[in-house]
Amino acid sequence: MSETQRDAGGTLGEIVAASTTGFTAQCPPERLHDPPLFGAFVKVLPPGVEATALAPPASLPEEVDPFADPSPPSLQTQLSGVPEETLYAVVYHATTGSLEPGRRPAAYGLNEAELRAEQPQIFDLLATEFSALHIGFVREGRLRAYLPPRPPRLHAMVTACAPAEIRALTESPDLLRTLLNAPGDVGAEELIAACLRLAYEHRDRDFPFLVRMGKHLALLLREDPERLAALLRKLEP
Numbered sequence: 001m002s003e004t005q006r007d008a009g010g011t012l013g014e015i016v017a018a019s020t021t022g023f024t025a026q027c028p029p030e031r032l033h034d035p036p037l038f039g040a041f042v043k044v045l046p047p048g049v050e051a052t053a054l055a056p057p058a059s060l061p062e063e064v065d066p067f068a069d070p071s072p073p074s075l076q077t078q079l080s081g082v083p084e085e086t087l088y089a090v091v092y093h094a095t096t097g098s099l100e101p102g103r104r105p106a107a108y109g110l111n112e113a114e115l116r117a118e119q120p121q122i123f124d125l126l127a128t129e130f131s132a133l134h135i136g137f138v139r140e141g142r143l144r145a146y147l148p149p150r151p152p153r154l155h156a157m158v159t160a161c162a163p164a165e166i167r168a169l170t171e172s173p174d175l176l177r178t179l180l181n182a183p184g185d186v187g188a189e190e191l192i193a194a195c196l197r198l199a200y201e202h203r204d205r206d207f208p209f210l211v212r213m214g215k216h217l218a219l220l221l222r223e224d225p226e227r228l229a230a231l232l233r234k235l236e237p
Contacts, residue, residue, distance in 0.1 A: 010159065010160070011028055011157045011158070011159060012025065012027065012031070012035075012036050012042060012130075012158045012159055012160060013025030013026055013027045013028070013031075013035075013036075013129070013130060013157075013158045014026055014028070014155055014156070014157055014158070015044065015152055015153070015154055015155060015156045015157075015158065016129070016154065016155075017154075018151035018152050018153070018154060019151050020134075020147055020148070020150070020151055021133065021134060021147060021183065022089060022092075022131060022132055022133045022134055023044070023089065023131070023132055023134075023151065023152055023158075024129055024130070024131045024132075025129065025130055025131075025132070025158045026127050026128070026129050027127070027128040027129065027130065029123075029124075031128060032096065032123065032126060032127070032128050033096055033128060034128065035091070035094035035096075035128050035129075035130040036091045036094075036130060036160065037091065037194070037198070038091060038092065038093075038094070038190075038191070038194050039090060039091065039092075039191055039193075039194025039195045039197070039198055040090070040091045040160065040198065041088065041089075041090055041160070041161040041165065041166045041169055041195070041198070042088075042089050042090070042091060042132055042158050042159065042160055042161060043086055043087060043088050043089070043158070043159055043160075043161050043165070044086070044087040044089070044152040044156050044157070044158055044159075045083060045086055045156070045157070045159070046083055046084060046085035046086060047153060047156070049083045049086075082138050082165075083138065084138055084139060084140070084141070085137060085138060085139065086137065086138040087134060087136075087137045087138075087148055087152050088134070088135050088136045088137065088161065088165075088169055089132035089133055089134050089135060089158075090132055090133050090135055090179070090191065090195055091130050091131070091132045092131060092132065092133050092182070092186045092187065092191050093130065093131040093185075093186075094128065094129065094130040094131070095128070095129055095130075096126060096127070096128040096129075097126065097127070098125055098126060098127075099125050099126065099127050100125060103125075105122070105125075105126065132158070133178075133179070133182055133183075133186060133191075134147050134148055135169065135175060135178055135179075136148075136169065143168070143169075145172055145174045145175065145178070146178075163202045166198065166199055166202045167199065167202055167203055169199075170195065170196070170199035170203075170209075170213075173212075173213065173216035175195070176192060176213065176216055176217060176220060177220060179191055179192045179195065180192070180220060180221075189227065189230060189231045189234065190234065192217070192231060193231060193234030193235055196210060196213050196235055197235065197237065200237055205237065207237070210235055210237065213235070214232055214235060217231060217232065
């Protein structure tokens with residue numbers, strides 16, 4: 001079972017900090033040490049919409065593209081069946097640590113099973129968090145591949161994107177530009193490579209897709225050949 005299949009329909013985290021460019025979410029206790037993958041595509045549903053309402057394959061057959069549009073591909077591609085104001089993001093950072101500010105967990109010299117048996121309360125004081133960068137949102141039935149006008153709400157739930165959504169979100173090269181221009185702490189090259197490798201898997205290992213994205217990267221980084229070469233090496237499946 002793939003990571004996306006395992007996560008689909010379940011809550012990955014609850015938003016505890018949000019901004020116009022991204023958010024940080026805390027994983028539920030059962031996902032301690034198990035955040036979504038680096039480069040994973042996640043979504044935040046609008047208020048009042050339950051994640052189970054879009055349980056995998058999200059009320060849409062996996063083989064059907066939720067962004068399908070009979071017209072030629074465009075930046076704002078027609079959606080079908082995705083709620084208004086759904087926000088999409090890419091995971092770029094994860095941490096596990098103490099819930100108590102300023103307090104660092106101590107080493108006990110035990111493996112996890114022994115520690116859970118002898119000191120089970122320790123795990124109640126730990127939490128895993130992950131941060132994600134906004135890459136688009138849904139409005140008027142169309143994908144808007146740019147930053148949302150406002151952050152998601154605190155305590156909103158974060159869930160995994162369905163495979164069809166991942167394929168659609170990576171169809172436009174505008175995603176590459178968004179990630180290349182991400183804030184300095186994101187690590188753009190590693191994040192782009194991770195996103196595209198995941199998309200490659202959800203496109204049935206479509207190698208021409210990687211070639212197409214590589215060509216777009218060559219255009220965007222034509223003035224920085226060393227950075228381009230390093231990034232392309234990371235795309236090797």
